[in-house]
Amino acid sequence: MATHAAGGAHAGTAVRSTGKPMFSGWTKLAGALMFFGGLLAVSSGVAALREDAVFASPQSYAFDYSLTGWGWVHLFLGAAIAVAGIAVLLTGATWARWIGIGLAGLGMIASFMWLPHFPLWAVITLAVDVFIIWALCAGMGTRSQAST
Numbered sequence: 492m493a494t495h496a497a498g499g500a501h502a503g504t505a506v507r508s509t510g511k512p513m514f515s516g517w518t519k520l521a522g523a524l525m526f527f528g529g530l531l532a533v534s535s536g537v538a539a540l541r542e543d544a545v546f547a548s549p550q551s552y553a554f555d556y557s558l559t560g561w562g563w564v565h566l567f568l569g570a571a572i573a574v575a576g577i578a579v580l581l582t583g584a585t586w587a588r589w590i591g592i593g594l595a596g597l598g599m600i601a602s603f604m605w606l607p608h609f610p611l612w613a614v615i616t617l618a619v620d621v622f623i624i625w626a627l628c629a630g631m632g633t634r635s636q637a638s639t
Contacts, residue, residue, distance in 0.1 A: 518583050521626035525576025525591055528619055532569025532598070535612070536562045561605060568594070568601055579627070588627045595623040 539562030572594045578587040602616040 515629070517626040517629050518579060518588065521591065521623045522576045522579030522583075524619055524623050524626075525579060525595065526573050527576075528598070528616065528623070529569045529571070529573025529576055532565045532572060532616070534569075535609070536564070536566030536569055538562075539565060539608075558608065561608065564601055565605070568597060572598055585631070588631060591627050592624050595620045595627070599624075 539558050541562075572591075575587065575591045575594050578584070579591050599617055599620040602613045602620065605613045605616075
């Protein structure tokens with residue numbers, strides 16, 4: 492009935508190899524969230540550097556830094572997260588995932604310290620960073636199979 496070719500594949504079917512890296516959809520979603528979240532952090536940093544009236548000025552806070560200092564932190568961290576998101580999207584490599592996990596962790600710390608200036612946005616970015624870390628870790632051990 493069915494004859495088997497060498498290598499275990501059925502006759503008439505060929506295993507295609509595209510040469511492109513194969514990685515999970517969670518990793519792709521995490522990379523896209525990192526890219527767009529990084530761009531939003533850059534815009535938040537620029538707004539803080541301009542010292543817009545968008546941000547609240549807390550009277551006393553344990554991590555009280557100037558709004559200009561936070562602007563620079565968000566500007567550089569956002570740019571690094573966006574670049575790492577591009578690396579995750581394009582390569583899906585393990586090194587890009589680890590860098591993404593580290594930068595998302597730093598983003599979580601920065602968001603926590605940003606709470607008194609812009610509480611709603613800080614909570615949203617905290618949640619997104621947690622999801623990014625989860626998605627990057629969930630895609631570490633799996634590789635999607637090439638369709639036959």
